[in-house]
Amino acid sequence: MSTKINKVLAVLPKGGEAAKQPDYLVCVENALGLREWLEKQGIKYVVAADKEGPNSEFARNLPDSDVLITTPFHPAYLTPDLLAKADKLQLAITAGVGSDHIDLEAAAKKGLTVAEVTGSNVVSVAEDELMRVLLLVRNFVPGYEQARAGEWDVPKLAMKARDLEGKTVGTVGGGRIATHLMKRLQNWDCKRLYYDRHEKKPQEDLGVDWHKDLDQMLGECDVVVINVPLTEKTKGMFNKERLSKMKHGAYLVNNARGRIVDRDAVVDALKSGQLGGYSGDVWYPQPAPPDHPWRKAPNCYMTPHTSGTTLDAQKRIAAGTREMLEDWLKGKPFPEDFYIVREGKLAEQYQ
Template sequence: MVGEKKGEGRKKIVAVLPKGGPAAKNPKYLNCVENGLGLREWLESLGHIYITTADKEPPNSELDRNLLDTNIVITTPFHPAYITEERIMKAPKLELILTAGVGSDHIDLHAAAKKGITVAEVTGSNVESVAEDEIMRMLILVRNFLPGYLQIINNEWDVPAVAVKAYDIKGKTVGTVGGGRIAYEVMKRLKPWDVKRLYYDRHQKADRFDKMGVQWEKDLNSFLPECDVVTINVPLTDSTRGLINKETIGKMKRGAYLVNNARGAIVDQDAIIDALKSGQLGGYAGDVWPQQPAPSNHPWRHMPNHALTPHVSGTTLDAQVRYAAGVREMLEDWFQHKPFPEDYYIVREGELAPQYH
């Protein structure tokens, strides 16, 4: 395999992670510079060089300064180091890029494939975490939770002002754009709630959804008008970038809710703002942004009827254990020239995984 035949012996590994600060005092908080995914002692005992850094902005970051002789880069969707073609060209020894988590769109996959670099992620590691978070955000929007919370911290008490826009989710129609693992877990969790469940997948019907009573719709234009709540569960690719835009939002029910824990660039930033201001969208919730970290002046921070957070849904302490273990598993395999689990590969032998075509 193209990357798996490169280099023997000692490796230089750079992991780009956020600074944990006080959170790093909790040994269970693995996703930080200080705790380094729990890999340092093991890697250094094998004689490898292991550098953890939060400094990732080009051109003179610690990441950039180390690229010349780095063999393996580990990054994460929650503090993404954008591995551009320019960076790949400056890294002659780079053979492997691992995502600690799910979602490798912060990497120029075409450039990695062209150079023979293997790219992999810990597929499925935070599926349950993200699915649970999506259910929470649906309820926050439908029940109009945030205005009530803000009343309390602002020493107010006005029940009608909250209840006038609060609904039950029972009897509503909830649809997922995308039919992958996370979408399945979301629909499974909604099964006892007496909601109509739909999924949009333009490629094919999924038997597992059919068996669960989730209806398939292959046409986005007929799917969107049916839904009271739409949740986005597709990867960011050339075909999904800007998929939810002014036109597609206009096909939704007026006042419908949109949940996006997938990737910020799947939606049109300005279209979301306009739809919330006009009332075409009743609310928007999620934890992914067009740029991460989002700048302090990002307009999404102050738009009406939103329930946005930093990119946290897939990095619970439980998920961190799973994706840290997955990174170690792949490193062990790499050092021993063994293949990864098949569905971990994003770029392999110069070819992209089907979902990124």
């Protein structure tokens, strides 16, 4: 049975100069490439960047929208209060991966469907993680900063630079991104470990060793990469106590979500040397305020939330969003692993 949609609301960042490039799709100006197609269906399409406060375009347009499209890169927080006012909302699509900006329990109680473009930026994030592992291990950023400053002090750089060969790299979470990362590390002659609640066949096929005990795995790793979704169980997972379980001087990479780590505990661990370095592109809140301590902490190499927004990923995100809308209009189910909330039930990883 087909489903009627009258209005779609998308909350996207402004692209500015980037929007002049037609491949830059995840922005207000280019609107995920959906405007012409949706309007041909007779569907009203509102695209807004303004998302903060009760008078924002997001808040004003939500009550009569049938579908909401948001992104992890410019999150519009769908709170229980806003959901209570969204009388016509049927479907919330995350154009990307990671739906923690939506109150999933409230969405489930309301009977909404929440889905995301699973796999759309897996390659992009995994490649970015590998880059960060190498940046930390090879002490690249201080060398770059030296060169930019007109300095030349090789010993100061080399005293903290190591080879990745022979090291142990562990991922917390054994899903798609973790699998792609471990696949890329296969020929680097390093030991590879992963922690997850259940043993994963793709990791087993790659020769990656499974650990049931997270703290035990952390004690073995020279580099740890976080690859779990943000849930109530993973929020603050890397606190002071857990960071103390890591090898002294080990490196931590986090492209998952900022709230999975304790912000101040990371800063303290960097200052004490318990962490040799921290790198990632996820913060809390987003955008991060100018005085966020990670901006100036030692050996802390952060970027804005960009790992999953390559032009290649944006094509996959836009295409996947359109495919979901097409399926919804036709009354067809999505691929099972796209669902975060389906018929009032949370997916297993969010329970």
